[in-house]
Amino acid sequence: MHKAGFVNIVGNPNVGKSTLMNQLVGERISIATFKAQTTRHRIMGIVNTPDMQIVFSDTPGVLKPNYKLQESMLAFSESALQDADVLLYVTDVVENPEKNMDFLEKVQKMTIPVILLINKIDELSSDSRESSQSRLADIVEKWHGLLPNAEILPISAKNKFGTDMLLKRIQELLPESPAFFDKDQLTDKPARFFVSEIIREKILLYYDKEIPYSVEVVVERFKETDKSIHINAIIYVERDSQKGIIIGHQGIALKKVSTEARKALEKFFAKPIYLETFVKVDKDWRSSQRELDAFGYNPE
Secondary structure: OOEEEEEEEEEOOOOOHHHHHHHHHOOOOOOOOOOOOOOOOOEEEEEEEOOEEEEEEEOOOOOOOOOHHHHHHHHHHHHOOOOOOEEEEEEEOOOOOOOOHHHHHHHHOOOOOEEEEEEOHHHOOOOOOOOHHHHHHHHHHHHHHHOOOOEEEEOEOOOOEOHHHHHHHHHHHOOEOOOOOOOOOOEOOOHHHHHHHHHHHHHHHHOOOOHHHHOEEEEEEEEEOOOOEEEEEEEEEOOHHHHHHHHOHHHHHHHHHHHHHHHHHHHHHOOOEEEEEEEEEOOOHHHOHHHHHHOOOOOO
């Protein structure tokens, strides 16, 4: 008997979906930072054993769209409700359970197994008047009222608490099926995608305010040999002023980002990387459907 199925991870921004995905897959598939809206695409991570294949999907955080890019991000999240065999709805110990009720109401109507994961339980402090156990019980009770048919599991994705139990439960819920992907496949994304994501991650970490959210990274050249990989990447921004901030005085800021990205890429691909980065202005790309399509933000 072989089991296989799609296990889709959804939830609001910054609750730890990408960290959870990476822990479950055992590889760093999704970039994870302390900033909200880090994930922009739907990203698959595949777990294979001789008798099982779990196809996980990490999705952007659910939000009220303010521009077309966020509309595409929400469409990626909503698409994950349509093709799942098991749905993982991730929240945390501080989130308002009634945030983004429109999306939650769609989850309430689902007939497939839903597992509600209360993440970051390591952040429950027992120094307050209430014990951490009492606070967790209150959170569980609130969520049970909102998703009465869901199984509820407290976890800490960062500390790997509860993730083994979660994997075991997922395996029990998977339908019998042949594998959907080759057994040596780890993800559905090409190498170029991970190059752009790693560069974007460094921008998220090293720049403040609106800058990281105005950036898109496109890999123009990816030439791999047995010994090394040569990469040319373009960092697109929306304004000339943003271009100046990304580059920095005498190019110091861009050099720092490029150096840190190169180090991460060498670890990811396990070979020397030669990385060249350029910065260009693409005015208001986040609000242009044509540009979004060109950058791969088409959920269909």
